Each structure stands twice: as C-alpha cells, then as structure tokens.
Amino acid sequence: DGGITQSPKYLFRKEGQNVTLSCEQNLNHDAMYWYRQDPGQGLRLIYYSQIVNDFQKGDIAEGYSVSREKKESFPLTVTSAQKNPTAFYLCASSKGQGAGTGELFFGEGSRLTVL
Amino acid sequence: AQSVTQPDIHITVSEGASLELRCNYSYGATPYLFWYVQSPGQGLQLLLKYFSGDTLVQGIKGFEAEFKRSQSSFNLRKPSVHWSDAAEYFCAVGATGGYNKLIFGAGTRLAVHP
Numbered sequence: 001d002g003g004i005t006q007s008p009k010y011l012f013r014k015e016g017q018n019v020t021l022s023c024e025q026n027l028n029h030d031a032m033y034w035y036r037q038d039p040g041q042g043l044r045l046i047y048y049s050q051i052v053n054d055f056q057k058g059d060i061a062e063g064y065s066v067s068r069e070k071k072e073s074f075p076l077t078v079t080s081a082q083k084n085p086t087a088f089y090l091c092a093s094s095k096g097q098g099a100g101t102g103e104l105f106f107g108e109g110s111r112l113t114v115l
Numbered sequence: 116a117q118s119v120t121q122p123d124i125h126i127t128v129s130e131g132a133s134l135e136l137r138c139n140y141s142y143g144a145t146p147y148l149f150w151y152v153q154s155p156g157q158g159l160q161l162l163l164k165y166f167s168g169d170t171l172v173q174g175i176k177g178f179e180a181e182f183k184r185s186q187s188s189f190n191l192r193k194p195s196v197h198w199s200d201a202a203e204y205f206c207a208v209g210a211t212g213g214y215n216k217l218i219f220g221a222g223t224r225l226a227v228h229p
Binding site: 004033040041042043044045048058090092103104106107108109111 | 119124149151156157158159160161164205216217219220221222
C-alpha cells in the first residue's frame, strides 16, 4: 500500500541531544512537508521541500534542520537549539509542488518528549 | 495575511444529531479551502476540498461543506453524527501565488455522546 511512514512513533530525548525523525513516502510525490502540532495551536509548518536537493523554511524553522537527498525521504532533525521540542510531529507529501492547491497526505506522526 | 479561525474549541453532540463546525478565513483572493480530520494519535485525512464551482461540496464519510464568500466561511456539516466521528477537525486555506503551504485553523475537537 502506498503511503507515508514516520518513525519512531514515540521518542524520548534528554536536553541537549539532537534527534532525527524519519519520513519515507512511496507515493512518488514531489513535495514533502514537516509540521509541528501543539494542543490548541493547530499545525505549524517547519520546513518543506518541493524537489530533491532543495528545501525551504516554514514558519517555525529555528532549531530544526532537514535534508532531501532522495525523493522518497525527508528526515527532520530536532537540534539542541530548539527550546521547546516536546510536540507531535507530522510529515506530509503532495503530488504537485503547490500545497495550497492540492491535497496533503499525512503520516501517523512522531511524538517527541524531552525529559 | 492569510488566516483561519475555528471559533469552537470543543463541541459535544449526541449520536444521531446534526453537526455544524464553523470555519472563517481571511484571504485576499478566491481561496482553496479544505477540511481535514484527525483521530487521536494519528495523522490527518482529507474530508473535502473547495477550489471553485458549486459552493456546496461533498466529502467522505457523509460530510459536506458550504463556501460562503460574503461571510468568508466554509462550515462543515453532517446530518447525523456517528460515534466514530469523534475526532479533531481542522479547517485549512491554501496559500497560492508562489507561497507553497496550507494554513490550518487551531482545530475543533468533537465528542459524541451515545
């Protein structure tokens, strides 16, 4: 079945550690996105990538980094510079390069907790 | 700037009752509008979308939404709610013109009483 796979589903981190969240898609979609979800705040865009080897900052990119070396993969690193990393992280993809005009397909999310 | 407001944080309805979730948006041009649903601990799933044409759009799971330009609204409705509809619902507006993203509302959490 085609879809988006995020791993791990749950992750615990000590303060000062970097962690990487995996996102893989087999939908052959060009664009991929990372969103952060906090209670009562909806989804906020961290980074997005419209094509391999290119990515753009979203609204809350500080403290995060990404790479897009393969079309299928868009990993997110939460660095120690992120002041409040405890959240639910969602990866998504879309067929075209315009999320504003197309449907997003979401993974099941990764919940990061900083101890 | 584009924005989406969902005025109701929580809504509780009885099973079998009708449902209307409110969504208001702020956008300069004709918007692309979406409703997504999220079950606990899961990703989001698209319920329906409006791009142009008929202002009443049908979606999956028996949901529909009506675009009202004069009110800048895109309310989601369902005639008879099922217990399995309990979830969080997000309205979103597509930002076009080269700015490639969806802007989400804060969400409305729906509880369904038996």
